[in-house]
Amino acid sequence: MLNACREECVYKPKSLAGVGFYTVVNGTVVEAGVNLAGLMGVGREDSLLYSNRTNIRSVSLPMNGMAEETGFILVFDEGADTVRFSYEVFPWFLSPECGFILNFELTGALYTTNRIDSVVIVVPKITSFDDTNIRIYH
């Protein structure tokens, strides 16, 4: 009976990893945009998440719920880097109407350093809130 009366799922958020780009100037951490020619998942090079963005300061990355690790290729004007994130997947019950979404808890990051200086996980839990989970220093 309740099912017949139950409201439809109006909005089902997604849990994306928030990534911010930073640099260090005179010992001070500051946001610093990058020119991104392209950003795609490892194994999904045919599908760009971002392309031809100038002075972009942040990106949102979808982790693969069916894997324990997801890699991304960031193509900068000056070269490309690959970043691989490892994590645990946590199905999160949102509501009877919307069912489950996937949250993640980051456990590590491996990366190349052509353009990137370092990658720091600042908020390990990836939820549907708009947190900056990862800082990429360049």
Place this chain on the structure above:
Amino acid sequence: MIRISGFTISLLLLILTGPAVSAQVHDDPASGIEDDRYYDGLRLGLNLSLPLWQFVVPEIYGAELVGDFKVGPEYFGVAEAGYSVRKLDEPSYRLHEKGVYLRIGGDKSFYKYNNDIFGVGARLGFSLRDRSAADIFVEQDYWGDYSGALDSGLSFRQWAEVVLVIKAELSSNLFLGWNLRGKVLLFDRGDSHMADRFIPGFGAGDTKSTVGFDFYIYYRFGF
């Protein structure tokens, strides 16, 4: 709307039973007639609102037994124990939550010269809930859809209640009762990977406070 329906049903019962209650001869301590405030005995009851709730929310069912006994003039010790189950079977998931709960506390009666009780009470509630899910399906636009399951996991929660209590004697030792409850969760567990949408004995756990309304049938056993 559901709570209003429950309240309306209870109000109707109150109106229907009102004449019977008021037709009773009030106890008179001066004449040696028993006053419930000083009655020694155990009153056991069954929550009647839970089976009625199931007509409104068929995926949730449970049962609750309650008991009270005199611990002093006008004061009663109260224990309420029950179990609750929620089963959701949807195309994109199957969720099964089940748990037991216990509330303990006391009531103070303000009503004199009658076996009826009108009073207030306080409770501490404890629940232990197990949750598991199967056939979870989540769309992932970029990586392909997710399918998986959630292993069984236990959650222990505690809360406090203030209660408005009415118990009306229908016939000798047989009572109907109504409780209006205000509930507040205690000891925030902080961030968790398991949201408490369903806390047995408390209700929806996505808010820290809630109200509830229950009605009961009791039988009082004298010692």
